[in-house]
Amino acid sequence: MVSYILFQGHPKVTFHPNIHLIMLFISLGLLTLLPAVFGQSWQQYLDGLVQALNTSGLTTLSSASAALNISSEGQRVAQSLPTGNWTLFAPNNQAFSSAPPNLTSDPTSVGNLISYHVVHGNFTDQTSPYPTITLGRTLLNDTSLVQLEGNESQVLAWSKGSKGIFVLNNGTIVSVVNTTVYRNLQVLVIDSVLKFPQSLSDTLTNNTYEVTTFAGALSSVNVSTDNSTTLLDVFDNARGITLFAPNNTAFATANGIASLLPNTTALIALFENHVINGTSVYSPAFTNGQNYTSASGEPFTFITNSSGVFVSSAGSNWARIMRSDVLTSNGVVHVLDSVLLDVKVNASAASSAYQSATSVAASMTIETGPVGVAPTSTSSVSGR
Numbered sequence: 001m002v003s004y005i006l007f008q009g010h011p012k013v014t015f016h017p018n019i020h021l022i023m024l025f026i027s028l029g030l031l032t033l034l035p036a037v038f039g040q041s042w043q044q045y046l047d048g049l050v051q052a053l054n055t056s057g058l059t060t061l062s063s064a065s066a067a068l069n070i071s072s073e074g075q076r077v078a079q080s081l082p083t084g085n086w087t088l089f090a091p092n093n094q095a096f097s098s099a100p101p102n103l104t105s106d107p108t109s110v111g112n113l114i115s116y117h118v119v120h121g122n123f124t125d126q127t128s129p130y131p132t133i134t135l136g137r138t139l140l141n142d143t144s145l146v147q148l149e150g151n152e153s154q155v156l157a158w159s160k161g162s163k164g165i166f167v168l169n170n171g172t173i174v175s176v177v178n179t180t181v182y183r184n185l186q187v188l189v190i191d192s193v194l195k196f197p198q199s200l201s202d203t204l205t206n207n208t209y210e211v212t213t214f215a216g217a218l219s220s221v222n223v224s225t226d227n228s229t230t231l232l233d234v235f236d237n238a239r240g241i242t243l244f245a246p247n248n249t250a251f252a253t254a255n256g257i258a259s260l261l262p263n264t265t266a267l268i269a270l271f272e273n274h275v276i277n278g279t280s281v282y283s284p285a286f287t288n289g290q291n292y293t294s295a296s297g298e299p300f301t302f303i304t305n306s307s308g309v310f311v312s313s314a315g316s317n318w319a320r321i322m323r324s325d326v327l328t329s330n331g332v333v334h335v336l337d338s339v340l341l342d343v344k345v346n347a348s349a350a351s352s353a354y355q356s357a358t359s360v361a362a363s364m365t366i367e368t369g370p371v372g373v374a375p376t377s378t379s380s381v382s383g384r
Helices: 019-038 040-055 059-070 072-080 107-116 200-204 212-219 231-236 248-253 264-272 283-287 347-362
Strands: 003-007 010-014 086-091 118-120 134-137 155-161 164-169 172-182 185-190 241-246 275-277 299-305 308-313 319-328 331-336 365-367 378-380
Touching: 040 059, 040 072, 040 172, 040 185, 059 072, 059 086, 059 107, 072 107, 107 118, 118 134, 134 365, 155 319, 200 212, 200 231, 200 241, 200 319, 200 331, 212 231, 212 248, 212 264, 241 319, 264 275, 275 347, 283 299, 283 308, 283 319
Parallel strands: 086 185, 241 331
Antiparallel strands: 003 010, 086 118, 134 155, 155 164, 164 172, 172 185, 241 275, 299 308, 308 319, 319 331, 365 378
């Protein structure tokens, strides 16, 4: 209650005796509104993005993006975008015409879908010409779809050819057909909806990669006393794995493998010398001077020349990487033209390498540039 008393021709204001309580209640009311006011920034950004996509003719993606605020996963994506630099691989309307309908109707599916099409960083001037591959860290980290080391988000792989940029996605080529920009977001329009990387076992049994013989060999090696678990099962359940997979021709022409068949211990050593355990090593890292140790404890060596990139296990024969960066839900596969004929084991070195990989994964960073090369900048997310 306020009353006015005239004093020298001017009103004097006197306040209700409980004015301090009244002001306190008003202040508390305003404070409760602050989160809503400041929380509108990402919603405003999302509204603008939806409008920009619609204006660019990406109406189906625009409708899907409008639903991001419905699910917790979608909100996480929307809240990430207003700050930093991002690249959106945006499927056009025709791309969605052949996609499962639940991708745009189910809120969780929408969140996961768009999160795999968003990459942290601006790659306009950082995409390398083929056969070099550029990889970026996406926002997809749904544990039902991604089982990488340290709870890392999934990556996306692409390159640049004579006709422009193309994405390498589950054995198919997805072309970038147009580009545009929305604020801090580079929008690369693509002609197909990107599919999530599959499990390791599903990837190896996919005829596209021509490594089905290797998959069969892994599934024939039992590693449990009751014969219920195979080496393929073990690799399939790893969190973070790099697998060098000899192609079908390599297996058919390899010398000495037949003599190992009765010896399970030797076979396990051979196959584990095709694996880096506990970490996903993508092709850009092969030329940066880093050292890697196999799951059997043998050192990997890499060389690059005009013919391509080659790998050897502990000085054994050299195998050429015929197809790199085949992404899986729990790691990556690189297809070889030869079997790495190494059956030696160094258990101590294997254990040390795995512990080191686990320690690195626990103190992971968010890449804001190409994965596998010196980062442009990183921010620690340890304990996320």
